[in-house]
Amino acid sequence: MSTAENAPRKLPGSLNTNRRLDRWLRINRDGTVSVFPGKVEIGQGILTALSQIVAEELDVGLQRVRLAPTDTRYSPDEGMTSGSQSITDGGAALRYAAAETRDLLMQQAASQLGVSLEQLTVTDGTITARGGGSVTYWDIATEDLLKREATGDVPPKPAAQHSVIGAAVPRRDIPAKVSGSPSYVHDLDLPGMLHGRVARPPSYGAKLTALDEAEVRAMPGVVAVVRDGSFVGVVAEREDQAIRALNRLKRIARWEERGGLPESTNPRFLLKETTEDEVISEKSDKAAAARAARTLEAEYTRPYIAHATIGPSCALATCDDGRYTIWTHSQGVYPLRHDLSKVLKIEPERITIIHSDGAGCYGHNGADDVVLDAVLLARAVPGKPVRVQWMREDEFTWEPYGPTMVVTLKASLDADGNIVDWVEDVWSNSHSTRPGAQKGVNLIAAWHLSQPHEPSPPRNPPLPGGGSHRNAIPIYEFPNQRVTNHLVKRMPLRVSALRALGATANVFAIESFMDELAAAAGADPIEFRLRHLKDPRARAVLEAVAAKADWKKGEKGDGARGRGVGFARYKNGAAYVAAIVEVEIGNEIGVKRAWVAIDAGLVINPDGLINQTEGGLIQTVSWVLKEAIQFDRERVLTQTWLDYPILNFEEVPQIEVTVINRPDLPPLGAGEGTQGPTAAAVANAVFNAIGARLRDLPFTRDKVISALA
């Protein structure tokens, strides 16, 4: 017998790695259903969508569904909540687990009522036999009913039977969040809680050379000053006392800095770095190549971009008898625990991590780092909970940025305006340095201890999803194509996953260049794209957005106003998104209106999908028009919102989202699909308006002026 036959069968989504039904669901005597998701709420509304899936497949009212906070004591290990995969991983697991649970309950009911399965119907947890007689889930669910491995054999409901899936169910968490009641880990207030802050070095790799701790220990309310190598923190009774002590620490600590940041913020330093090169797509058709009549080349860049959460990262920790309890808004409690156990040199089982909501993170920010800060400070005051919230400047200077990138493109058109050759090169760091790696520790404080840990070697998640090369392979049909990924190994600035990873820059480049080629071919940009697209779903979103925006074939801007289009299928396998934006150019570029069409397969919650799509568009317009991390050879200079303005209420566009629902097709990840298409649509609209082609993000006033010069 081969090993393949011995291997356990593949189960849907995260059910494959967390195979027991009781890991996911519990039917309670009190008429409720407990759900144990391993994916967490990060403002995307996932918990509402997951509860819809369970209510639908179990045939119970939504109000019966209770979601247990993700907790390492009982929750399934679903890795990270990232990459727009929560519906396809966690949602699929719960969909199948709930369908199978319903089936088990029906079998139990059939035997209790002495009837066949066909005679049973179920409404809100009450199973009724055609000839009379009924039982409820709450009565018949035995202790051991779900103590079994899932089979994945019970199919979920067909779309025609959906009543909860596909409904715009209001988010479960919004009422508490707008009422001001404690909702976030930031709001937890434990008895005897102390407040901690960490005095981070002024720059990467700086070493602490002198500090008079006694001066800080004598300050009002200070309970402990913790110093270990270049890690320095303070614990105080009151939060304001901790901040005063932090400010004193920062003033009196002496550091030796080492420099080493790039010579300028121009992303082109990447082109001179040592790279690991990989040809990720190659197609050859010599006859087609020979038809080349005209060749275009262009280079596109994006800077380092911050996640810039509104609520700086926060965590609480207690240390009791060598056991730790932690409250966090981390996107991955198990990978975090893995790294913490290495630093603390204890078994992971001695660390309990409980998830609590945080402010939006948009990828890997300081959420995990602040946990180790809280743990190291809590260790100094055993038995007392310590709350640490980063200061704004901690978040701006220490979070891992979305990496800077360069994409070069070269393509040839034949005499009829068809692309016959496409050559693309992508330069970028890895976009993934989260905790949980085999080697190393990806938590800032661990790097600063007297016995430091090294960061883990960066990973570039493999294609088709990809990392730096996410969406680098065009989904258009070109006869000749060569795409090369140049992974830059040295990381002078700390970088990691920012919403959409490499897809933003790659789609920005591909879709800007498609526009340049369309113009060279004298073609309408939408018609030009359709000319090179076969996938009917791709064509459908482009046609839908063009119709909604009332796009006029070959429409031209008027020297101040103009419109542009951008399109992609996220990760080349998730949601299809096409966007049209309208810009108005005065002193600066303003994005006034936007239209988006999105096909994310089966839609679980249309309003949630629209909310994510609107938000993705606005966030991207902000990146495109305004955002870049500033630094000199030694330090990151971006510290406050004045240094890093984002799009504000006076500047946001009006957006219209069109959802193409495909109820009979699997749901597709959607939360990050808008980024790339929006970035390109803005660039293309600027060209349409004023005839100037902007290729370096962000499109600030000076870029417009120099493009027009």
Added chain:
Amino acid sequence: MTITLDVNGKKQHIAADPETPLLYVLRNDLKLKGARYGCGIGQCGACTVIIDGKAVQSCDVPVSAATGKQITTVEGIARNGKLHPLQEAFIAEQAAQCGYCATGIIMSAKALLDANPKATESEIRTALKGNLCRCGTHQRILRAIQRAAKEWRS
């Protein structure tokens, strides 16, 4: 030293350094968690409360400067167990993603509409210029405030 504050119509006595930003007194002494830390220097609006009718960033006000004034926090705007029309409108329009900025925005909007119930969309946008939202929920938030304003007038 002991400081007396008038918060949501109640007198509160607090032992704190007079220079302590009001935000920390609200959150930690009075356990009112609806005003949130975002930047500490009045640049983001997450900590907005209303003092004597004006929207103020509580991270940027020493508690001593708030004595003798009427402080209203988001916890104090519900009436008779019913959420404020602005809060109801935020729910109706699903005007939140992460929601961290929402309470500050509701307080800025309340200060505006209390003074000018007929505020136009452009006036609302201007009044919210100091409130940052990173999730990009602006359009829904603007809709929610206009919905509440309409109710206000009727």
